[in-house]
Amino acid sequence: MTQRNSKGSPWSIILAGGEGTRLGYFVQRWLGRQRPKQFCAFVGTRSMLQHTLDRAARLAPVERSVLVIARTHRQEAMMQLDGGRVGTILLQPANRDTAAGVFLPLTYVRARDPRATVVIYPSDHFVYPEDQFLDNVRDAILAAERLANRIVLLGVAPDRLEPDYGWILPGRRIVHSGAKQIRTVLKFLEKPTAQQADAALSDNALWNTLVVTAKVNMLWKLGQQCFPDLMERFERLRRAIGTAEEIRVLDEIYRDMPEKNFSSDLLQQVPDRIAVTELTNVLWSDWGRPERITEALRRISRIPAFPLETLNSPFAPIAPIRNRNRFAAGS
Template sequence: MNNIQPCDRLWSIILAGGEGERVRPFVQRWLGRPKPKQYCAFVGTRSLFQHTLDRADRLTAADHKAIVIARAHAWEVWPQLGQRPSGMVILQPANRGTAAGIFLPLTYIKARDAEATVIIYPSDHFVYPEQRFVDSVRRAVLTAEWLPDRLVLLGVTPDRLELDYEWILPGEPLDRSSNYRIQAVRAFSKRPALAEADAALAAGALWNTSVFAANAQTLWGLGDRCFPDLMSLFERLHLAIGTPHEARVLDTIYHQMPSYSFSSGLLQRIPEQTAVIEMQEVLWSDWGKPERIANSLRRIGRQPAFPLSCLGRPFAPTGLMADDGCTIAGV
């Protein structure tokens, strides 16, 4: 496996259609208006969305991106794309859950390259240092090409009992020769109870970053298996891509589109077709709460772009996070 190189058919899927509801009051206090968190620059000058685009461009050709945004957010997105090659920007008519958010761009990639390998990136997460994270993504791509029947997720070692995250319970090693720990997956646990999370932590469970690599055909086949009604709608869109009816078909299927969670509807049902790579020395956080944003920036020694008073209550850093005094390069 160590001699495999990433294929030329590699695509990045950037998920940027969320509303950031839990962070909305904090952003409102800070900016004086609502703004989805992925388009906010919480530190430096680049937004979470722009950081995600830059990371994706390190591994895939600039025109091999499929960016999913909410139609209502287009006015936020175009200025942030600027002059960069954006690949495909797909305006999602409505939010129909994370499964639709993934299979919509996959439909467009499938129309361009049915043999593609894809990387899925949420655009509202924080990672540091970026190069170690990108190296881990590259390893996930290599693993997905080596084990094309599996979705290969990136996991991170927990440093606290975080009950809002999804936890991955790893199984047996799949590649003992690698410097990365590539393991099968025994099960997923979404938002566990305190006792369940404590047991998972003791058993060596990982947090699911929701970043994964997969063979496009394998991912599509798993969608057919787990979401047949959803995938029949995307099959209709696939046939319409490039025709005068494409926009009308997209709107029509979203009027009928069921809402499914990719995690509970697919991942938790097929753990035997997944693998997990444990990222080493990478700080990762889902910035779904203001306290996580402040804690992450404190850990890397950076001053936030927002006043701490905007957090809405006195900020007390968690005792489970040690200040490592690092800095972010390039922000």
């Protein structure tokens, strides 16, 4: 596991191990078969995974990127990687929820560069325009390097109730990073009730994009604090990296691995170790429902790659509750 020297560059972790179950029924109607949404091109010709890899490559060298995919999706992913989009590909033996999805690639980054700063990108979220998104991520990287004892999350000002999202209640301002204000986190709500989401909206809470910047060792220590049993397994894997035992140990630690959720079992437990910065001038959406896809594409005047008749019902835009999100198409 060698790398070229890219001192000062962050590492990219791209999460693409999900099964896409929330959107599975829609993709089945559209394509006539199951395909996780990160491998789908809902607009244009590039899949969501390809978009994410290309964005990550603009902030960190390809050799400092780690992609996590499910072992069962290896063939699907390889057809899209084109031989040069990512430095390290990890085949996750089984889906053990999002904490394992984060700490598996982090194990490999830590083995190579324990003092690194990492950016964690979900591969199934939509962002537009990309230049402004990357400017926001650059500021978050600077913040994570200055606030080495905190995770820095990107949050989005909501314009409607979304109980499916994680919500972040920001606190006091800590520091400026670039043009951005970085704030403490008073509370983190993962998939709140409608009543909790309504209260969070009134309190100027932000949606959690799950785009994370952090120092590797700090994130590792939080994992040890929140789920030591899981982290002991990844310590075993770290010691095996680069040896003949690596694949055997990887399979072994996943065999009866406990399922832990990165949001509810870590972020929600340590709000005092989290900071948040608002993602501005960017349209962001977690495309977990078909209406979110069509609404986002309507807002940027793009034509979907799928026929609208594949939707359950005629398209109706998602009605905003209030206009807090500063994004405007064409900005």
